[in-house]
Amino acid sequence: MTDDARVELVGLTKAFPVRGGARPVLDNICLTVERGEFVSVIGPSGCGKSTAFSMLAGLDQPDSGTVTIGGEVVRPAGSGAAKCAYMPQKDLLFPWRTVLDNTTLGLEVQGVPRNRARDKAQELFPVFGLSGFEDARPRQLSGGMRQRAAMLRTVVQERPVLLLDEPFGALDSLTRTEMQTWLQQVWQRYRWTVLMITHDIREAVYLSDRVVVLSARPATVRREVKIDLPRPRELSVMTAPEFVDIEHDLLEVLHEESRRALAEQESGRP
Incomplete structure (x- = not known):
């Protein structure tokens, strides 16, 4: 893996037009993923996680801010070699x-x-x-x-960067666990730079070097948590006190943001 695998989002904003105005989705997102790092992104449903991934893939463009990989601004898909x-x-x-x-x-x-x-x-x-x-x-x-x-x-x-959008979300619990173990093994072998969206906090902690929590829409980076657990990780690590503490901390933050998102929907905000 070469230095062109470093990912950087700086001041990323995005809004989508709706009747009578615009719906803000991303609000000043700043995030860096180092070469060979495995980073998971979690957040309330609809907060803009997939929108940010679409920008990294060149499928959409931000209203403001920059998306770079290896120091080069990501160009629209089809305009050149994708990263x-x-x-x-x-x-x-x-x-x-x-x-x-x-x-x-x-x-x-x-x-x-x-x-x-x-x-x-x-x-x-x-x-x-x-x-x-x-x-x-x-x-x-x-x-x-x-x-x-x-x-x-x-x-x-x-390509130097892998974007995984809920790759195991459709699988049953046992198969999902098997796939998580397998993914960890092949990632350790190849050391790709990985950004993964997931709604499974345990999956995020088990697989990642770092977990990024996005807030309710319009999304900002609410918290970044370094997962300082030794690798390779056995399934038994999920019951270790350190793992449980991290999972509980992330769950509290995510539930708080989910409640805020629900409150804003009930208040009629776009």
Whole structure:
């Protein structure tokens, strides 16, 4: 991983037009993610987490402020070489393509010849626990395997920053726990710079170097918490007093912001 993986949001603001005015979504967001760091972003529903990710991916532009990766301002998607690979909550695998051909889709869109793209993706199949399923169809995979295929499709693009938007939100509890353990293992192997949105505080603490809490809309950075727990982390760490204290602290802040968001909705504020 090179220095072009450092992420910086400075003074980020964004509002969306609504009838009779505008709805502020982001308010002076400032955030830095260092190269190779794993940072989770939590906050009340609708506070603007995905909006900020869209700006990092070049899918939207801020009203003011800057979004930079490796010191370069992020340009609109399609205007040049992207530095982020974006994985949404749904795996979005095409049912008519094999698993291997689904994982090469991002490379093919970039103009990589199909045979070369297949070779690059296939090299990662053992790491992602998908060996032997290259010719399978998505319907033949479990939910966890589909998510691994979707992440392989994201990672194989070799972009310096990974944006994970609720990557395990649709999975059952057991599969989600297995995927969290697996993600920690592969992240420690490759040390990608990762920004992850999640509503699961325990997941955020377990996986992250740092957790950023956004306030109710319009979002500001309410708190940043460094997760100073040794790695690799076993599942048993979730019952350690240090882990429980961090989880409780984050839960209190998040509940406070959620109550504020609800109060503002009931008062009729946009």
